[in-house]
Amino acid sequence: MIIANNVTKQFGKLKALDNVCTTCNKGECIALIGPNGSGKTTLIKSILGMVVPDSGLITFNNNNILHSWKYREDIGYMPQTGRYPDNMTIGQVLDMMKDIRNKQNNLDDDLIKSFSLQSIFNKRIRTLSGGTRQKVSASLAFLFDPPVLILDEPTAGLDPLASELLKDKIVAEKEKGKLVLITSHILSDLDELVTRVIYMQDGKLIFHKSIEALRRDTGEYKLSKAISRVMQN
Amino acid sequence: MKKIIKHVVTDILRNRIVLIYTLFLLVTSFSIFSLEDNNSKGLLSLLNIILIVVPLVCIIFSTIYMYNSAEFIELLVSQPLKRKSIWLSLFGGLAISLSIAFLIGAGIPVVLYQPNAIGFTMIATGILLSLIFVAIAIFATVYTRDKAKGIGAAIMLWLYFSLLFDGLVLFLLFQFADYPMEKTMIALSALNPIDLSRILILLQLDVSAMMGYTGAVFKDFFGTPAGITFSSLILILWIVLPVWFSARKFNSKDL
Numbered sequence: 001m002i003i004a005n006n007v008t009k010q011f012g013k014l015k016a017l018d019n020v021c022t023t024c025n026k027g028e029c030i031a032l033i034g035p036n037g038s039g040k041t042t043l044i045k046s047i048l049g050m051v052v053p054d055s056g057l058i059t060f061n062n063n064n065i066l067h068s069w070k071y072r073e074d075i076g077y078m079p080q081t082g083r084y085p086d087n088m089t090i091g092q093v094l095d096m097m098k099d100i101r102n103k104q105n106n107l108d109d110d111l112i113k114s115f116s117l118q119s120i121f122n123k124r125i126r127t128l129s130g131g132t133r134q135k136v137s138a139s140l141a142f143l144f145d146p147p148v149l150i151l152d153e154p155t156a157g158l159d160p161l162a163s164e165l166l167k168d169k170i171v172a173e174k175e176k177g178k179l180v181l182i183t184s185h186i187l188s189d190l191d192e193l194v195t196r197v198i199y200m201q202d203g204k205l206i207f208h209k210s211i212e213a214l215r216r217d218t219g220e221y222k223l224s225k226a227i228s229r230v231m232q233n
Numbered sequence: 234m235k236k237i238i239k240h241v242v243t244d245i246l247r248n249r250i251v252l253i254y255t256l257f258l259l260v261t262s263f264s265i266f267s268l269e270d271n272n273s274k275g276l277l278s279l280l281n282i283i284l285i286v287v288p289l290v291c292i293i294f295s296t297i298y299m300y301n302s303a304e305f306i307e308l309l310v311s312q313p314l315k316r317k318s319i320w321l322s323l324f325g326g327l328a329i330s331l332s333i334a335f336l337i338g339a340g341i342p343v344v345l346y347q348p349n350a351i352g353f354t355m356i357a358t359g360i361l362l363s364l365i366f367v368a369i370a371i372f373a374t375v376y377t378r379d380k381a382k383g384i385g386a387a388i389m390l391w392l393y394f395s396l397l398f399d400g401l402v403l404f405l406l407f408q409f410a411d412y413p414m415e416k417t418m419i420a421l422s423a424l425n426p427i428d429l430s431r432i433l434i435l436l437q438l439d440v441s442a443m444m445g446y447t448g449a450v451f452k453d454f455f456g457t458p459a460g461i462t463f464s465s466l467i468l469i470l471w472i473v474l475p476v477w478f479s480a481r482k483f484n485s486k487d488l
Binding site for chain 1: 236237240244247248301302303304305307308309310311312313314315316484485486487488
């Protein structure tokens with residue numbers, strides 16, 4: 001579904017992405033793992049077209065995404081820090097997104113219900129805590145039932161209950177055959193979710209393999225152990 | 234695109250600054266017209282205030298608004314929307330709300346006290362000036378990521394157009410006093426939308442008779458239909474160019 005070919009992006013002297021090549025297919029749940037500043041978010045933003053790569057090619061369903069926009073209808077994106085217009089209420093933000101996406105029916109409001117956001121619909125974004133903002137972001141990403149979900153640190157800042165609810169939702173969507181891309185530093189969260197792992201360092205893609213292969217290669221069952229083994233080498 | 238404009242306009246109208254701006258214009262216009270016994274003199278005083286206040290409010294408000302909506306823009310860019318239409322809608326939203334504010338604040342008093350060609354020219358140039366300075370503001374914000382720098386640049390631009398430029402022109406005039414400068418002056422005035430608007434309106438008032446030989450040359454040029462078309466075109470160019478360049482820059486900007 002998503003193919004990246006020799007994607008390179010430089011911010012000043014820093015090479016945020018260095019010749020990244022990868023392929024992501026339907027029905028996979030891919031974990032993007034790497035130290036801070038390894039280019040995970042830049043890769044995600046390049047896929048979304050928020051960052052324009054210096055060179056290289058990204059295709060979505062075999063169409064080049066450069067300067068195209070229609071393909072984003074198929075992506076639900078949950079940013080690392082959800083930032084919304086300060087003086088809008090949660091309800092207004094949701095309504096605005098529905099209006100912009102031009103979709104009023106067939107909405108997936110499971111997360112809105114399970115986070116019980118309805119009760120705080122008229123709270124202004126300015127007054128929300130970080131965790132509640134994350135809940136709004138997560139609800140928005142899933143709301144339009146898109147075939148691709150891109151989640152940047154989805155569980156950071158969520159309370160244990162909300163985090164479990166979100167993970168259940170991710171599993172349910174994966175079962176439906178959607179492509180899910182997750183970055184996270186909380187590797188224990190990823191154990192039950194992911195089928196494949198992409199490991200990045202200093203803007204380079206070090207490896208992209210299935211979780212079974214990773215377990216076999218490192219001899220560790222738990223993802224956190226396996227990754228720390230990789231990082232030491 | 235209409236939808237984004239709608240959201241931008243409602244967001245701006247929720248902000249009280251535009252309301253205060255409208256009220257300020259309304260109060261000054263009415264008080265000036267009721268202080269002066271001669272409406273034409275009143276229009277002249279109002280012109281001077283409008284030429285200072287409208288560019289200032291438009292450029293500063295638009296710059297701050299653009300920086301404050303950085304999150305909103307980021308959110309929109311991750312949605313299935315064309316970048317160009319996001320940018321044009323932001324410009325459109327700002328332009329519409331500030332023009333409406335001007336129309337209510339200055340348009341109503343002018344129509345009440347001076348319902349003639351001069352009055353309508355003034356309303357038209359006021360709206361054009363609003364659009365021009367919104368355009369310059371969004372041009373400044375797309376090139377500077379830092380908020381403080383961007384707002385500083387906006388203030389400098391305003392200062393340049395309303396004060397420094399006149400100083401420079403005056404300096405040139407004195408330096409080249411021995412040469413015929415009238416034609417050059419016409420060309421120079423095209424470089425500053427505020428000056429161009431001032432000339433356009435002044436030439437329709439009686440005071441233009443007091444501007445001497447340069448005034449006569451100006452009247453010869455700007456008084457003709459060709460001159461009016463030329464200056465309107467220049468003013469429109471002042472809107473189109475900044476918007477076009479900033480939209481092009483925004484199209485490949487990293488967020």
